[in-house]
Amino acid sequence: MFRISSGRRAVLGLAAAAAMTVSLAACGEETTSGTGTGAPVPSAAADAALADKVPAAIKSAGKIIIGTDSTYAPNEFLDADGKTVKGVDVDLFNAVAQKLGLTTEWQSAKFADIIPGVSSKKYNIGVSSFTVNAERMKETTMVSYFSAGTQWATKSGSTINPDDACGKKVAVQVGTVQVDDITARSKKCTEAGKPAITVDQYQAQSDATNAVISGKNDAMLADSPVCAYAVKQTNGQLALVGDIYDSAPYGYVLPKDQADFGGAIEKALEALIADGTYKTILTKWGVEAGAIADPAVNPQVS
Known part of the structure; x- marks a missing residue:
C-alpha cells in the first residue's frame, strides 16, 4: 500500500x-x-x-x-x-x-x-x-x-470531489502516503479561506473503511487495489470516486x-x-x- x-x-x-x-x-x-x-x-x-x-x-x-x-x-x-x-x-x-x-x-x-x-x-x-x-x-x-x-471511496449515494473536499471528514490509515496527501489538500483549503478537511487517522485500514460505511467519515483514500476490493466486498455500500493517481x-x-x-x-x-x-x-x-x-x-x- x-x-x-x-x-x-x-x-x-x-x-x-x-x-x-x-x-x-x-x-x-x-x-x-x-x-x-x-x-x-x-x-x-x-x-x-x-x-x-x-x-x-x-x-x-x-x-x-x-x-x-x-x-x-x-x-x-x-x-x-x-x-x-x-x-x-x-x-x-x-x-x-x-x-x-x-x-x-x-x-x-x-x-x-x-x-x-x-x-x-x-x-x-x-x-x-x-x-x-x-x-x-x-x-x-x-x-x-x-x-x-491512490483512490478515493465514499458511501454509495454520497458525493464528494477529491479536489474540493474542504470541510469534509476523511479517513486514512496511520503511516501511509495518503496522510501526506490529505494533509496537503487540507492546507490548500485553508489557504483559500475554506474550511479545513478533518483528517481522521486509523491504525487499521479496516477501521477507516468501516468509518465510511457507518457514516462517521465522508470518504476515505487508500491504495487503489484496497479501495476497489472494499467496494466489491461491501456489496455496493461503497463507491469509488475519481481517478487513480500517483502510481x-x-x-x-x-x-x-x-x-x-x-x-x-x-x-x-x-x-x-x-x-x-x-x-x-x-x-x-x-x-x-x-x-x-x-x-x-x-x-x-x-
Whole structure:
C-alpha cells in the first residue's frame, strides 16, 4: 500500500463491521499462512543458485519471518479464523520463498512497527504494501514487485470531489502516503479561506473503511487495489470516486546491508513472471492491472 515511513482484514461481505472487528482483534498475533481460500496457486520449484544467496541464518532456519500489517485486503489480511494471513502479497511472497528454498512465517504487526522491526532483525523482511520511496531506501533495501496508485471511496449515494473536499471528514490509515496527501489538500483549503478537511487517522485500514460505511467519515483514500476490493466486498455500500493517481511501486523491505539477498528475491520474481505464476496470483485477486515486468533492487523513483 502506499505507506510512508515509519497500506488491509477478514473479507468484508455483508457483515462488514463484524468481520473487520474480528480481524482487528487478532492483529499482533504470530501466524503461519498458506495461500488462503480461492483458486489454488501453483507451487514454485526451488532454484539452488538463488537459494545459495540466502543469508546463512535464514538458510539454516529454513524459513523467513515476515512482518506484515494484516489489515489491508486484498493485499494482506486475516482469514475467517482470525489468525491466518492471506492475500495477494502473501501468495506472491510465498512463491518467492519457495524459489529460495524457504518456508514462510507471517507475523501480524502495526504498519509503523514493521520497518523498525526489520532493521532490528525481529523480522527478516517486511511485506506489507510498502510504497518504494527515497526516504525508505535510506534505511532499508527495497525490491519492487507491484504498482499501485491512490483512490478515493465514499458511501454509495454520497458525493464528494477529491479536489474540493474542504470541510469534509476523511479517513486514512496511520503511516501511509495518503496522510501526506490529505494533509496537503487540507492546507490548500485553508489557504483559500475554506474550511479545513478533518483528517481522521486509523491504525487499521479496516477501521477507516468501516468509518465510511457507518457514516462517521465522508470518504476515505487508500491504495487503489484496497479501495476497489472494499467496494466489491461491501456489496455496493461503497463507491469509488475519481481517478487513480500517483502510481508508484510497492517494495519488499530488507535490512540495508542485504542488497545481495534483495538481488536473489529480484531474480525469483523474474522467474515467477517468466513462468506465469506471477500473473496467475495477481489474477486470482483481481489486481492484474498492477503487474510490473521489471522488479528491481532499490529502483529509481521520483
